[in-house]
Amino acid sequence: MKKILLLSAILIFSAAIITAAAEARHPAVAGRFYPNDPDELKQMVKGHLDKVENLPEIDGQIIALISPHAGLVYSGQIAAYGYKLLENSGIDKVILVGPSHQYPFEGVSVYGPGVTWSTPLGDVSCNTKLCQKLIDSGREIKAIEAAHKREHCLEVQLPYLQTVLSNFTIVPAVMGRPDMKTVEALTEALGKIEMDNQTVIISSTDWQHYQPAAVGKPQDSLGLKCITDLDPDLLARYLAAEKTSACGGAPMVAVVKAAIAHGADRALILKYGDSGDLTGDKSSVVGYASVVLYKANGTKDKKPAEEHLSKEDKKLLLEIARKTVETFVKTGRAPSFEVPDNLKESGAAFVTLEKNGRLRGCIGHTVAQLPLYKTVINCAVSAATKDPRFRPVTPNELDDLHIEISVLTPLVKIESLDEIKVGRDGLMIFKGRNRGLLLPQVATDYGWTRTEFLEHTCQKAGIDINAYKSKDAEIYKFQALIFAE
Secondary structure, three states, X not given: OHHHHHHHHHHHHHHHXXXXXXXXXXXXXXXXXXXXXXXXXXXXXXXXXXXXOOOOOOOEEEEXXXXXXXXXXXXXXXXXXXXXXXXXXXXOEEEEXXXXXXXXXXXXXXXXXXXXXXXXXXXXXXXXXHHHXXXXXXXXXXXXXXXXXXXXXXXXXXXXXXXXXXXXEEEEEEEOOOOHHHHHHHHHHHHOOOOOOOEEEEEEOOOOEEEXXXXXXXXXXXXXXXXXXXXXXXXXXXXXXXXXXXXXXXXXXXXXHHHHHOOOOEEEEEEEEEOHHHHOOOOOEEEEEEEEEEEEOOOOOOOOHHHHOOHHHHHHHHHHHHHHHHXXXXXXXXXXXXXXXXXXXXXXXXXXXXXXXXXXXXEEEOOOOOEHHHHHHHHXXXXXXXXXXXXXXXXXXXXXXXXXXXXXXXXXXXXXXXHOOOOOOEEEEEEOOEEEEEOHHHHHHHOOOHHHHHHHHHHHHOXXXXXXXXXXXXXXXXXXXXXXX
16 A cells, blocks of 8 residues: 555656646736737737638648737737638648747747747647757857747747647747847748648748838838748848838848748738738828738749759859859958859759868758858858858969859758768768768769768768767758769
């Protein structure tokens, strides 16, 4: 009997530990940004959804939404246009991305593993697996509880999600300082999420703040056109130059890039408006927009680069890389180029610089988030000026540089080491928050065996050379179309 009582006590104590370990994120803006009373909140949200009209039919897979995050009385009706699309959609995983308004920090915070978010409409569980996958994807992404405690931008999305979806989980991510390094880190992390038709990314942002509507609307239109044109790079430049403004602009750029990487080839503005539509005061307004990015049905998956890059295309890409390096090193600005349509398709690539037969810089994108020619431009600039292993290239070195481009196929996770073929495959390994990548030609140049290739890839990641054997190590392979001057 004593043993039974002791066992029961142990089980109760263990359950108490598990319960205590599950964190709760309580509402921060209930009663201010939206009603604290469940019935009143439900009535408000349903009222917004019921008033949605002339919603276009989305003939394809919804990849991402852009939604406002002001008090629901102001922006809720516009937000409802995006959420109306999710009714009866079967979505069960929602990645929420927004800016940190209240807590300054570097990088991105994912407050999700083991956390339950609450609103007056009930509790929403976080998808611990996906949250941890984002956190493990790079040093810029971590879990910072304080970044979420008073933040409203993700919380105000939840009542709509709780109304249009059932049995869903979330991945809540906010960005601190909106620098491009963090944008690229978040883009790459989102690009590696498996986007089935039960997953959607939501970017939370308001647009211009406290200007006359006649001034603010053209600025918002400029930024929104970048999205409908699927040009996140131009959007980033307009945001930096303050030609357009959005409090969640940097996270939004990452979401648009990631959506394109996941196949989005259409973007529609569902509804635009401002706070003056409700107050009647157009002298000082905040802009709101609801946008959907989706992959249209009938869109063919893009062919691997080696199937559609001609000899002329390769020559042009090398000329673009050369002209970009020369111009940027001399002026600090990258030139513009006119290219054929096939080079405007999204592509992943590395640009490698050599000087007198020795490496002088090598930077690349492993996820196809930009048009291929723009990827080459960005990587050429970075290889010349941002490779941390080397000082920036100087003008007197330009004539001695040799340029090589590697256009990558998508990363494919391997289940067996036997799948790796030296000379054909490049490798990328993830273990915890460490990652390392080596291009296919590196193994060939050094004459490595498969084991040596794996060991050196681990070494590049800053982990033990035998870490590839670990159960928590993820290994990806890819191929590359390599061409040089």
